[in-house]
Amino acid sequence: MWEKRSGQICPEIHYKDTNQGIVITSCYGIEGQIILPDEIHGVPIVGIAPYAFAENREEEEGVSVWEHEDASLVGKRNRICGTSVTEIWLPAQVREIGRYAFYRCRNLKRLILSDSLLDLGGGALTGCHLEEVEIHFFYGERCCLKSIVDEMRYAIRTKLYYENGMAQVLFPEHYEEAVENTPARILVTHHHGAGGYYRQCFYDRKLDYKKYDELLYHTVAEEQPDVAAELVLNRVRYPYQLSKAAQDAYEVYLREHxxxxxxxxxxxxxxxxxxxxxxxxxxxxxxxxxxxxxxxxxxxxxxxxxxxxxxxxxxxxxxxxxxx
Missing domain, CATH: 1.25.40 (Serine Threonine Protein Phosphatase 5, Tetratricopeptide repeat)
Structure with missing residues (x-):
């Protein structure tokens, strides 16, 4: 499942060596679909530097340059950053994403990663409109998904590949609105959308499927029918850790809609x-x-x-x- 074709790897990567492994500082190429190798010269890539894909960032001093064996076939290369970034497939052993690593990558729609990464650096996805996340699990069920969905108020579609099964899960959009209560001279926060409830379905960095499935009534009450239908379809088609009671409830909704x-x-x-x-x-x-x-x-x-x-x-x- 985790197989990167050699010809698709980013042609030029700038990086720093650390005691733990390699940290990528920037990438160069011609396409916004970035597929990063899992290692360079046999050393695993373990991190993405702060502001690595942010625009208007000056190149660091003392970095090394790695070129793919087919790099000579690529034309003029530019730094891939900001709005030019559309998709990123991270190295398998990345354990750290620096702060604001993807700052204002507005066109970044898809992120592929493994469960080696458990947290994101502060503001890593600030200014992004991420739509799809794909996570491959090698060590259990803990991952950084909560950190990702907490940063995104937009709907996020996720594919989760576990050792013993696969899940496809929708986190609906949500947002908060501050409304002034003039007589009381206070601001009241109103929450819109069921997505806020679903973003609380985590324990110890694991997605709690039982809690997730118990929230169907919130989706039906607060979301458009097409959002509820998509969420239900995902769970019925890919019933990872789906209880009989939850399956029955989803089945009833699906047959009625x-x-x-x-x-x-x-x-x-x-x-x-x-x-x-x-x-x-x-x-x-x-x-x-x-x-x-x-x-x-x-x-x-x-x-x-x-x-x-x-x-x-x-x-x-x-x-x-x-x-x-």
Missing amino acids: VEVAADVLITAEDIEGLHFLSLGNYWTPEALEHAVKKATEEKKTEVLSFLMNEKHRCFPKKKKTFEL
Whole structure:
């Protein structure tokens, strides 16, 4: 699962040697999709320096330069930082991310890392709009996910690869609003969205799935139906540490909102997810008809083809019979 293709590795890396291992100070290349090697010259990369990917940061003195074996094939290289960064795949043994390491990387959408990292440096993701996080577990179930979601008020979709299974978890958006109570001369903080509750589902840096699953009612009450449907689909499709009681509650919601779930999957062009609805016998004639119409409107040709086949398979038209 954790396999980085040699040709995709960042062509030029500036770094410092420490007693613990290598710390990356900056990267150079032509693409914002940065895949970092796990080691340099046989020495593991253990850290990302403060402000490493922030704009307007002067290069440190006394750094070493490593070039990938295919670096000569890459054209003019520029420092990859700020808005040019779109995705980062961190080294497997990174244990420290310096403060403001990704400061104002506004276009950073995806982060891939391992459970070697348990905490982020202060303000590491300040100014980012991270959307997807993928974590690979090698040592247990502790990781830095709480640090990440605490810094992001936006919705974050996570894929968690454990030794004995995989989970896909949504943390909905949330934000706080200070409203002045003029007569009392105080500010009252209002919380919006169910995401704040889900960001509290951690204990000892582990995601508490039982607590997470108990919050479905908050999502139904405070979020749009498509958010609730996506959250439910994730847990039912990837039932890591999912109790029977929680599964039953999710199943009830999904069967009552299968049309909304289909909309989410169609928009994402997730044919595997639509196939999951078929395998679980979630479809009704009305829901499939709705899905076909949705796919037609959004011009999702491949999705539409799948849905038409499912419509004929699940609910074939009865042959007309004639009596003489």
